[in-house]
Amino acid sequence: MEEIYYAFNPWWSGKEFESGIPRELYTRNFAQVLKRKQIEIIVGSRRVGKTTIIKQMIKKTLKSKYPAKQILYLALDHPQLSNEPISGHLRNFRKLFMHDRRKKLVLFLDEVQESPNWAQELKSVYDMENVKIFCTGSTAALIKMQGGKLTGRQIVTVVYPLNFREFVDFKGVEIGMDEGYKYEKILDEYLAVGGYPENVLKRSNEYLLNLLEDIIARDLTRLYGIRKPAALKDMFLILASQIGSRTSFNKLSNVLGISVDTAKEYAGYFEAAFLIKPMEKWSMSHNDRIYAQKKIYFLDTGFKTLLTGRGDIGAKAENAVFAHLLRKKEMCGYFAEGEREVDFITGSVKSPLPIEVKYDSDFDLDGRKFDGMRLFLKRYPKTKKIIIVSRDKEAEERRGQTVIKIIPLWKYLLI
Numbered sequence: 001m002e003e004i005y006y007a008f009n010p011w012w013s014g015k016e017f018e019s020g021i022p023r024e025l026y027t028r029n030f031a032q033v034l035k036r037k038q039i040e041i042i043v044g045s046r047r048v049g050k051t052t053i054i055k056q057m058i059k060k061t062l063k064s065k066y067p068a069k070q071i072l073y074l075a076l077d078h079p080q081l082s083n084e085p086i087s088g089h090l091r092n093f094r095k096l097f098m099h100d101r102r103k104k105l106v107l108f109l110d111e112v113q114e115s116p117n118w119a120q121e122l123k124s125v126y127d128m129e130n131v132k133i134f135c136t137g138s139t140a141a142l143i144k145m146q147g148g149k150l151t152g153r154q155i156v157t158v159v160y161p162l163n164f165r166e167f168v169d170f171k172g173v174e175i176g177m178d179e180g181y182k183y184e185k186i187l188d189e190y191l192a193v194g195g196y197p198e199n200v201l202k203r204s205n206e207y208l209l210n211l212l213e214d215i216i217a218r219d220l221t222r223l224y225g226i227r228k229p230a231a232l233k234d235m236f237l238i239l240a241s242q243i244g245s246r247t248s249f250n251k252l253s254n255v256l257g258i259s260v261d262t263a264k265e266y267a268g269y270f271e272a273a274f275l276i277k278p279m280e281k282w283s284m285s286h287n288d289r290i291y292a293q294k295k296i297y298f299l300d301t302g303f304k305t306l307l308t309g310r311g312d313i314g315a316k317a318e319n320a321v322f323a324h325l326l327r328k329k330e331m332c333g334y335f336a337e338g339e340r341e342v343d344f345i346t347g348s349v350k351s352p353l354p355i356e357v358k359y360d361s362d363f364d365l366d367g368r369k370f371d372g373m374r375l376f377l378k379r380y381p382k383t384k385k386i387i388i389v390s391r392d393k394e395a396e397e398r399r400g401q402t403v404i405k406i407i408p409l410w411k412y413l414l415i
Contacts, residue, residue, distance in 0.1 A: 001092060004080050011058070011068040019055035020197070021170055026053050026159060030060045034106075039126055039133045039150060041112075044159035045274040045299070046215055049197045050136040051075075053159060054108050057134060061106055069097045070105050076118075077111040086112075086121040090129065102130060109135045119149040126153050139219045139272050158274070160327055161195030161300040164320070164413035170200045183410035184392055191316040194302020208306045212236075219273045226269075231256045235266050239276060239296050240307040243315045244343070246293035246336070247278075267296065274299055277326060282333030282345040282352075295334055297322040317359035317409055318343055321389055324413050325355075337379075340372040352380055357389045359409065365397065377402060387412070 010017045026042075033040060042050050054073070061071055072093045074081055081089070086109065099105065107125075112118050112135040125131060162170060167190045168183070175182045193200060199207050216236075221229045235256055239247070252263040270276040277299060281292035298304055300323075301316045325332050325344065335342040335354065344355040354376055358369065365373075377383055377399065388406045395406045 001080070001084075002096060004078070005072075005074075005092070005096065008073050008075060008078075009071070011062060011071065014068070017055065019059050020049070020052040022056060023049060023053055023166065025163070025166065026157065027056050027060060030057055031064070034061065034064060034132060036155070037132075039122055039135060039154045041150075041154050041156045042134065042136045042159060043156060043274070044136075044138070045161070045196075046138045046219065047196055047198060047211055048159050048161055048274070050138075050159050051110055052197065054110060054134060054136060058108060066104075066106055070099070070103065071108070072105065073108040073110070075110045077114040082114045083116065085116050086118065087125055090125060090131070104130045104132065107131055107133045109133065111136060111138065113137045113139070123149045123153065126150075138215075139223065139274075160274075160323070161302075162197060162200060163195065163324065163327055164190055164410065167195055167200060170197065180408070180410070183414075184408070187410040187413070188313075191301050191313060191320060192305045192310055194300040194305070196300060196302060199302060205306055208302055212303065212306070215273050215275065220269045224265075224269055226266075228258065231258055232266055232269070235263065236270065236275070236303075237307050239267075239270070240298065240304045243297055243304060243312075244295060244318045246334075247296050248293060275303070277322070279322065279344075280333045282335050284349055289333070292336075299323060299326075314357070314359045317389070317391075318357040320409065320413060321355065321357050335372065335376050337375060340375045342372045342376050345376075349380075350382075352376075352383055353385055353387065354383065355387045355389065357409075359389070359391050361391050361393050363388070363390070363393060363395075363406065365399075365404065 006012060042053065044050050058071060058073060062068060074089055076082055090107065093099070093105065094101070109115070115121065122133065122135070126133065164187065168175070168186055171186060173182065173186060193203055196208070196211065216229060216232060220226060220232065226232055235252060238252060238255065249260050249263045253260045256263065267276065267278065271278065275298065276296050278294040278296050280289045280294060283289050283292070297319045301319050304316060304319065321344065325346065330346050332344045332346045335345050342354045343357050345352050346355065347353040354373060356373055373386060383402050386402060386404045388404060389409050389412050390406050392408050393406050394408055397404045
């Protein structure tokens, strides 16, 4: 066991190790994070960059007051490590370097859900030991599976695929203040490729296809005991073709030959694996929000390209706006009366902010495609601002007391 511990912790021997392209979005406040007591649980889809972020956190820990031999990293999905409980690894670590029990240690536990009785083990170590713990996991189900054992003891951070600003950084392109046209070209690539780091650095449809198969097989079929994995895959393909549309689980169940409840369960599984996110209707009625049809978006547009091709750019642009709002933790919903819609409404009923995505260059605000926006203004005449996300047009108009701001998608995604 000692040999594999050293293999996973090269800093014990003073060796350098690779930590990838910095993702400061998740590590910039690390000094404060390291000081707090709670367990840090970092969740997100497979291969979204959690391990890379952990390695960057380890480098920051090494630059702080902690000596190298007080920092332990373990990939708990490794066959030689997965059978040992967390407390056993901690005991081995202390024994290896004869650590005094009063000495504070820092543990980085990758794929923690692969460790036996992990939630109870984390609770026990947290309560009894002088340690700071960082964990990663590839499904939101691990939060539910702990059965409340870590309530009050954990802080959860979701890692998303690269946002547009990170994508530009990964591409290594330098863009001047007067070179917005470069953003436009890179944006087209971003909408097509998505934000999985390895796929951004070396694009491959085979990579994304293998990733999707891996998620379905390891995180969904195995965890939930799904009897019809083929229906699960077919449903994901259908959802890819319906991004931005109101989803009917009745229709999905009929097409797939499964019950309505099963279709809803499958959608929940995709959400738990950080593949999709449903959006409710924006309404003052609780029943309307709960029972009205949902819109379902992907957390990464690369999967849509994989499944439905490079077209449908308008749906991908709308999806990118939703993912941007999600990352910023802005609650949103869609407005609809009949066939007239507004893509996203954020804010409160007293101070709503409608956001309409029209990935186009020509606009007629009095035309039919803005029927939903005009209806919303009729229903909520005190609306102060509307944002229209365009392809490359930038302008500002006023309708009564409402300012309508038209902004290119690339610029909106950099806000």
